[in-house]
Amino acid sequence: MLFKALSAAVYGIDANIIDVEVDFSGIKTTEDHFHTVGLPDAAVRESRDRVRAAIKNSGFDVPPTHITINLAPADIKKEGSGFDLPMAIGILGAYGALQLRDLSQFLLVGELGLDGGLRSVSGMLPVAVAARERGIKNLVIPKANAREAAVVEGVNVYPVESLNQVRELLNAAGNGGIHTEPFRMQTAEMLGELQHFHVDFADVRGQQTAKRALEVAAAGSHNILMIGPPGSGKTMLAKRLPSILAPLSFEEALETTKIHSVAGVLDADAGLVTQRPFRAPHHTISDAGLIGGGAVPRPGEVSLAHNGLLFLDELPEFPRNVLEVMRQPLEDRNVVIARASMSLTFPSAFMLAAAMNPCPCGYFNDKSRECSCTPPMIQRYVSKVSGPLLDRIDIHIEVPAVQYRELRAGAASESSAVIRSRVLAAREIQRERFTKASEKIYSNAQMSTRQIRSFCELGPDAERLLERAMQQQGLTARAHDRILKVARTIADLEGAPSITVPHIAEAIQYRTLDRSYWS
Known part of the structure; x- marks a missing residue:
């Protein structure tokens, strides 16, 4: 039978x-x-x-x-x-x-x-x-x-x-x-529910420049690296970044839930991932844990952070080989794991937020504490993060120590709700732009070289400013594209139809923490 x-x-x-x-x-x-x-x-x-x-x-x-x-x-x-x-x-x-x-x-x-x-x-x-x-x-x-x-x-x-x-x-x-x-x-009701966060940017004192950079990063889904001494608030800022990100669409939620379901980390009571993931692996993680792998390939942290945020604290403490395998997911937004019997592709369109000290002791360039590191020690420390990886990070921002007066200031800082409203307005501009152009992308950070030429046209003054910055700072072609993407996002935050000199100038400012920062 x-x-x-x-x-x-x-x-x-x-x-x-x-x-x-x-x-x-x-x-x-x-x-x-x-x-x-x-x-x-x-x-x-x-x-x-x-x-x-x-x-x-x-x-x-x-x-x-x-x-x-x-x-x-x-x-x-x-x-x-x-x-x-x-x-x-x-x-x-x-x-x-x-x-x-x-x-x-x-x-x-x-x-x-x-x-x-x-x-x-x-x-x-x-x-x-x-x-x-x-x-x-x-x-x-x-x-x-x-x-x-x-x-x-x-x-x-x-x-x-x-x-x-x-x-x-x-x-x-x-x-x-x-x-x-x-x-x-009722999936529509689940996604439409008000998202509650236990942390808020209103808790952060000072750091106006860093908060502005995080707002730009959230508006365009740009990768960001924060460099500063211990206790300056780098981790505090990164943990509040999800509170200003745009909500998930149903298609994004479905794709994210599939990954969490396969990995066995989905909350059975929820059934659907309704908030953008926030993953913060420890620096002792292996390359297989970060990228994915195993005899039976399973998603790694970069895939679990798909459509969300991956936070790497103490970036130079991660093994060099672990950081280097992340270059391909940052560029291609997917991970291909090949085995003798199969080859699997996991999506990994995540936003990277990283934090690091400027030197082993943490006080290089700090005005209140003296750095005890020698130049060779600093060079060995920062060389753990390769130039090609830094090139793939759109925004490099310095996070200095907060002064006493700022810590004790009575006036409340801008809340996450206020910042998020501006981020959502910029994201809506991007959505309309890419929908009208029949482009299947959701943010400025996802633009290809062809799309950059279409949506990031510069006037003569902005062109000359960018050319001068490229020559003086020795920036690569990849850094050139990142500057244009960030400038496009800054213009969107202002509701400006075209990129002007102030937008390019601010975007260039976010590249000054390249290798020249330690010279």
């Missing part, structure tokens, strides 16, 4: 539909012959013991027979415990315990406990997307994964807690229809 069910396997941030074919001989044997074929990994091969126990403890007697389960297509490696449920349903169907014989409109995913209960699995959002694209109407999954899967419209999500509930659901479908209402989520 042959019985077929449908499941899915996740690769990267996408899922493939898998046919689960169950065949049993009907001849009783003294030993249990249970074989799984179709490139299963260890977790899938071990599922035979879980499936046997779950079926038995759910009240069904499956005598020892020859059971063969094929996971097709057979040339794709199958990983994880999500095949437990379709395998168990396939066995029950093969033995005649199901009234519904055609499961072509049901996709089953879930890990079984020995008692027949269902446990959650990672990557349910890509599975729901794959089901919709394949035209499969019904998705039967563990209850813990319901909110995540219900984000996808066009698929009926049925959350279940046990193998017996799945059998009852399928039998009801075979007897004329399912009377249980599918689980629904």
